[in-house]
Amino acid sequence: MTSDSTQLTEGLLHRQSRTSEAHDYLQAQSRWRWPEIVFWLATLLPFVVVPSYLVLAAQIAITALFALSLDLILGFCGIVSLGHAAFFGIGAYAAGLLSKGGFGEPLAGLAIAGLAAGVFGYATSFIIARFRHLALIMLTLGIALLLQEIANSASWLTGGSDGLQGVHTWPIFGRFRFDLYGYTAYTYSLALLFVVFLFARRLIHSPFGLALRGIRENAVRMPAIGASTRGHIRTVYTIAAAIAGIAGALLTQTTETVSLEVLSFQRSADVLVMLILGGTGRLYGGLIGAAVYMIARDQFSGLNPQYWYFWIGLILIAVVMLLPNGILGGLSLLVRRREKP
Amino acid sequence: MSEIALSVRGLCKSFGSLVVASDITLNVPAGARYALIGPNGAGKTTLINLITGMLRPNAGRIVLDGADITGLAPEQRARRGLVRTFQINALFPHLTALESVTLAVCERTRAVRTFWRKLSAYKHEIDEAYDILAALSLTAVCYRPTRELAYGQQRLLEIALAMAARPKVLLLDEPAAGVPREDSAELFKAIAGLSREITVLFIEHDMELVFRFASRVIVLVGGRVLVDGTPHEIASDPRVRSVYLGRAMGKVAHG
Amino acid sequence: MPAVFGVLFDGLAYGMLLFLLSVGLSVTLGMMNFVNLAHCSFAMLGGYVTVTLMNALGWPFLATLPVAFVAAAAASVVLERVFFRRFYRASDLEQCLLTIGVVFVSIAAAAYIYGTDQQPLQLPPYLRGSFVFAGLNFAAYRLFLIAVALVITIALIAGIETTRFGAKVRAAVNNQRMARGLGINVDMLFAITFALGSGLAGLGGALAVAMVGLDPSFAFTYLIYVLIVVSVGGLGSIAGSFAAAMVLGVSDMAGKYYVPAIGSVLIYLVMIVLLMWRPLGLFGRR
Numbered sequence: 001m002t003s004d005s006t007q008l009t010e011g012l013l014h015r016q017s018r019t020s021e022a023h024d025y026l027q028a029q030s031r032w033r034w035p036e037i038v039f040w041l042a043t044l045l046p047f048v049v050v051p052s053y054l055v056l057a058a059q060i061a062i063t064a065l066f067a068l069s070l071d072l073i074l075g076f077c078g079i080v081s082l083g084h085a086a087f088f089g090i091g092a093y094a095a096g097l098l099s100k101g102g103f104g105e106p107l108a109g110l111a112i113a114g115l116a117a118g119v120f121g122y123a124t125s126f127i128i129a130r131f132r133h134l135a136l137i138m139l140t141l142g143i144a145l146l147l148q149e150i151a152n153s154a155s156w157l158t159g160g161s162d163g164l165q166g167v168h169t170w171p172i173f174g175r176f177r178f179d180l181y182g183y184t185a186y187t188y189s190l191a192l193l194f195v196v197f198l199f200a201r202r203l204i205h206s207p208f209g210l211a212l213r214g215i216r217e218n219a220v221r222m223p224a225i226g227a228s229t230r231g232h233i234r235t236v237y238t239i240a241a242a243i244a245g246i247a248g249a250l251l252t253q254t255t256e257t258v259s260l261e262v263l264s265f266q267r268s269a270d271v272l273v274m275l276i277l278g279g280t281g282r283l284y285g286g287l288i289g290a291a292v293y294m295i296a297r298d299q300f301s302g303l304n305p306q307y308w309y310f311w312i313g314l315i316l317i318a319v320v321m322l323l324p325n326g327i328l329g330g331l332s333l334l335v336r337r338r339e340k341p
Numbered sequence: 342m343s344e345i346a347l348s349v350r351g352l353c354k355s356f357g358s359l360v361v362a363s364d365i366t367l368n369v370p371a372g373a374r375y376a377l378i379g380p381n382g383a384g385k386t387t388l389i390n391l392i393t394g395m396l397r398p399n400a401g402r403i404v405l406d407g408a409d410i411t412g413l414a415p416e417q418r419a420r421r422g423l424v425r426t427f428q429i430n431a432l433f434p435h436l437t438a439l440e441s442v443t444l445a446v447c448e449r450t451r452a453v454r455t456f457w458r459k460l461s462a463y464k465h466e467i468d469e470a471y472d473i474l475a476a477l478s479l480t481a482v483c484y485r486p487t488r489e490l491a492y493g494q495q496r497l498l499e500i501a502l503a504m505a506a507r508p509k510v511l512l513l514d515e516p517a518a519g520v521p522r523e524d525s526a527e528l529f530k531a532i533a534g535l536s537r538e539i540t541v542l543f544i545e546h547d548m549e550l551v552f553r554f555a556s557r558v559i560v561l562v563g564g565r566v567l568v569d570g571t572p573h574e575i576a577s578d579p580r581v582r583s584v585y586l587g588r589a590m591g592k593v594a595h596g
Numbered sequence: 597m598p599a600v601f602g603v604l605f606d607g608l609a610y611g612m613l614l615f616l617l618s619v620g621l622s623v624t625l626g627m628m629n630f631v632n633l634a635h636c637s638f639a640m641l642g643g644y645v646t647v648t649l650m651n652a653l654g655w656p657f658l659a660t661l662p663v664a665f666v667a668a669a670a671a672s673v674v675l676e677r678v679f680f681r682r683f684y685r686a687s688d689l690e691q692c693l694l695t696i697g698v699v700f701v702s703i704a705a706a707a708y709i710y711g712t713d714q715q716p717l718q719l720p721p722y723l724r725g726s727f728v729f730a731g732l733n734f735a736a737y738r739l740f741l742i743a744v745a746l747v748i749t750i751a752l753i754a755g756i757e758t759t760r761f762g763a764k765v766r767a768a769v770n771n772q773r774m775a776r777g778l779g780i781n782v783d784m785l786f787a788i789t790f791a792l793g794s795g796l797a798g799l800g801g802a803l804a805v806a807m808v809g810l811d812p813s814f815a816f817t818y819l820i821y822v823l824i825v826v827s828v829g830g831l832g833s834i835a836g837s838f839a840a841a842m843v844l845g846v847s848d849m850a851g852k853y854y855v856p857a858i859g860s861v862l863i864y865l866v867m868i869v870l871l872m873w874r875p876l877g878l879f880g881r882r
Binding site: 145 | 690692708
């Protein structure tokens with residue numbers, strides 16, 4: 001071997017070890033961390049520790065799924081939506097109508113609800129992707145309000161303010177009935193949350209997820225590197241809409257009712273508050289925010305609703321002023337401070 | 342002998358009564374290094390915005406490699422090889438340098454279309470990103486978020502992002518803007534190292550850069566082409582001198 | 597006279613009300629880009645001030661109006677000094693959330709103090725009843741509302757076009773950095789404009805009680821309409837707010853009159869279509 005080729009080989013090996021360092025770094029980004037494992041194990045606790053609260057736990061899981069879908073567009077893509085409940089509501093009514101029409105198979109119901117919400121999300125995404133700032137916020141709000149008004153007027157379909165009657169969910173896999181204690185409901189909701197979470201997690205760590213973050217970080221730079229920003233936004237909006245629809249369907253199936261409030265601005269605002277509380281752009285923020293919010297609301301349910309909103313208002317002000325990245329943001333700041341010497 | 346890589350014909354743009362580009366025509370041959378100079382407000386960045394599609398012209402055509410791209414969206418032009426950098430850094434603050442360049446590569450190879458495979462599975466894209474960063478001596482800091490990089494390194498990252506798109510025509514908007522003397526050597530080396538297969542049009546106030554790299558200089562004043570010629574011709578042209586208010590042709594301070 | 601004129605008249609009155617409620621938000625949004633969703637809380641405050649002064653202290657209706665204006669302006673000054681000014685450079689989302697928090701608190705406070713029922717308001721005799729003209733009923737109060745709003749609109753436009761203060765406001769809305777560079781104290785200008793805009797909202801709230809009622813949910817319900825007016829009209833534009841308020845007021849009344857089944861659908865549809873056509877608003881720039 002001549003010295004030239006030795007140098008060349010050495011150079012290649014050196015470069016290979018450097019690029020494999022890059023591969024390892026990116027690989028490490030998507031590895032499961034121990035707090036995540038702890039979190040998911042903790043979700044099993046209600047079965048053992050507080051079995052009387054399983055109904056609430058199911059509600060939390062469903063709301064967490066809804067918050068997760070909002071995080072995809074808000075936390076990872078920077079789209080502020082004040083009308084995300086539109087998709088939740090479509091999924092809820094789709095599942096309800098399906099079941100009322102005689103077909104109460106839960107998993108199929110979920111799929112169809114997700115599809116319905118996804119199609120609506122895809123259609124509106126063409127509008128959403130073209131606008132920014134105030135116009136975008138108002139359009140998301142307007143579309144949801146419009147849908148709510150239509151649902152209110154079309155009481156022959158939606159049952160109006162009385163809600164949908166005659167919703168009955170068949171047992172899952174033909175075997176597991178929905179019981180009064182919420183055992184089946186929580187297992188069902190939690191399992192679905194986990195599966196969808198895995199999907200969202202993979203999405204975030206994919207090249208597409210990187211592109212979403214690129215849009216969030218600098219939307220102006222994206223076209224300059226050849227990115228089809230609108231196409232990306234349309235895709236993620238559709239996916240988020242479908243997931244929100246699945247969450248809505250879950251609510252219908254586990255509670256066997258649907259009312260107009262699934263489409264309300266209240267619901268859109270609540271999920272936004274939960275996500276901010278937990279911290280955007282971290283996937284777990286929505287889950288934690290939902291848990292904290294709903295447990296607190298349950299504990300204070302004796303309170304007049306006005307007083308509840310008083311405290312939520314104060315908490316919101318406090319979060320924005322003191323913890324702008326939510327609970328998870330604050331935690332990660334603490335961790336970083338302790339790591340620095 | 343050389344084909345024209347980028348041709349701009351009769352480009353006009355006005356905002357109401359404010360005319361920012363008036364009948365601009367220029368032809369840049371393949372592989373050439375052209376510089377675009379002019380006083381502040383002459384419309385240089387506006388011209389870049391028009392060429393890249395961020396602004397729609399009122400009249401005129403833009404031809405890239407013989408194909409008319411006047412009606413194409415910015416991302417379509419970038420995919421055809423017309424790539425720009427920004428005068429004020431347009432980077433991704435919380436993404437690491439490696440992630441930023443990998444993103445640009447993935448956009449080019451359309452890897453961004455997949456959301457079911459992990460980023461780390463795209464070995465070729467990551468390798469290419471790493472090589473680009475290595476060529477610009479940024480590998481030591483490539484795992485740090487962009488906002489933590491020194492300003493000079495961020496300017497280099499601007500170029501790295503552009504290189505990831507495999508440009509045929511590269512438009513550099515004041516690449517040395519704000520970079521202190523001591524750090525500009527790396528930048529100069531990067532620009533010198535650009536392959537001759539890439540055609541470069543750069544806006545600059547730094548005359549040293551212009552003299553060192555440009556084979557031809559175009560002077561833009563008030564939205565029109567005043568004159569174009571070799572650097573020496575421009576330096577001794579009395580019209581150009583008077584436009585710069587009689588200042589000696591040295592480094593013009595920008596701010 | 598065909599019924600459409602009656603609808604137009606009602607729509608005009610409603611539009612004038614929306615204009616008073618919205619103009620302050622449009623100008624402050626255009627000037628400082630500060631998304632103040634608590635704007636209608638000031639309106640609500642004005643309404644409750646009027647109601648309290650009249651029902652608890654026996655004040656005459658007209659006398660309460662300036663107090664409503666001043667109270668809302670004063671409250672806004674306090675909030676601006678204490679909270680809002682730290683968030684002028686924050687993101688849209690943070691501003692939204694901060695001010696939504698204020699809205700929640702204000703709604704809860706109103707419910708605590710006044711309860712959730714509609715507030716009764718007894719208009720003075722000369723503002724009750726209606727005039728009959730060409731076969732249609734024109735409510736006296738709505739005429740009054742239109743008159744007051746027109747006077748204020750003219751005063752606003754005159755103020756902004758002819759006074760030095762108005763010129764500074766226009767400059768700051770157009771280009772804040774340039775205005776600062778010219779030596780204009782933009783922060784002080786904004787504080788005054790914010791107070792004026794909130795005061796107008798308070799006045800609007802006071803006037804709204806007799807037309808649309810008042811309960812704690814006012815701060816939210818009318819926020820949505822105000823946001824629609826501001827986004828459709830264009831940020832920072834008085835003319836834009838006026839035009840948008842008219843279009844939306846008339847659309848809403850027309851929709852409710854001709855096709856009551858669809859309710860507010862028309863107002864939302866109009867907003868969506870107008871925003872898609874002109875995302876920066878009818879009179880918006882940049």
